[in-house]
Amino acid sequence: MDMLKQRILQEGIVLSNEVLKLDAILNHQVDPELIMEMGKEFAKRFENEGITKVVTIESSGISVAFATAYVLKVPLVFARRKKTLTTDNDSYCERVPSFTKGIVTDIMVSKQFLTPQDRVLIIDDIIANGDAARGIIRIIERSGAELAGFGIAVEKSFQQGAQTIRDLGIRVDSLVRIGRLQPGRIELEE
Template sequence: MDKLKERILQEGVIVSDQVLNLDGLLNHQVDPQLTMEMGKEFASRFAEAGVTRVVTVESSGIAVAFATAYELGVPLVFARRKKTLLADPDALCERVPSFTKGIVTDIMLSRHYISEQDKVLFIDDIIANGDAARGLIKIIERSGAELVGLGVVIEKCFQAGARTIREQGISIEPLVRIQSLEGGVITFAD
């Protein structure tokens, strides 16, 4: 997606050789038109997979996951990071570290919204170390649902997350692959 690459170059702020701040594009502010285009792209890539639900982890993946679910005509379910008073006491839960937040959190997905009959498409904003992704994949597996693939807006190729998930035999479809942030320069892999 050339438009997405252009926006990353315009609005991305390199914090370090490992961290790219995309608050103006994905994580704090969202461009609805671009987000819907990303959803259409993911929907076209997984159109033949028989997806019955799109899942993501709150909060940065929700906008793109919503756009994808809308295009596929299926529900969106997101794993919560915070327990509420109304939380399902029997929710599927996994403890995961957050690379960008520097903390460990629990992600929870109610058993009411995912079942053995589901074919699930997991959509996320960025894959770096892949800890949150691996946690949600474990939840999907424990639910008995079939994971048909993982769509990520940005794959950071210089971190191990996507590689380790592909080693599990899971299909990953990135919209953009970033090879490096070294020297304060965004270098795309493609």
């Protein structure tokens, strides 16, 4: 997706050989036009998959997942990371390490929002090691829903996350693949 590639090259900030800061376009500020184009692209890629729900993990994946769900005309469900007073106690829950936060968190989805009748598309912003992705996959499996695939805005292909999902036999579509990060340089894959 050329529009996203250009924005990453122009506005992405390399913090280390493993960390890319995309706050200007995905993780702190969002460009609605870019996000809607990303949603349209994912919807096009998965339009014949019979998707009934789009699922993501709080918080940076929500905007892209919303755009995708909007175009597909299906509900968006996001896994919460924090329990609140209104959190449904009857939830699927998984503990997952967070690469960027450097902590282990719980992710949870109320059982009322995922059923065996659902065919799910997971959408997320960035995949690095894939721990959160594998956690949400376990939740979907426990719910009995069918997983159609995984849409990733930015795949850091030099880390193993997306490949571990592919190795499970799950379809992974990435809009942009980053092959390497160096100070001041982002190398994209074709």
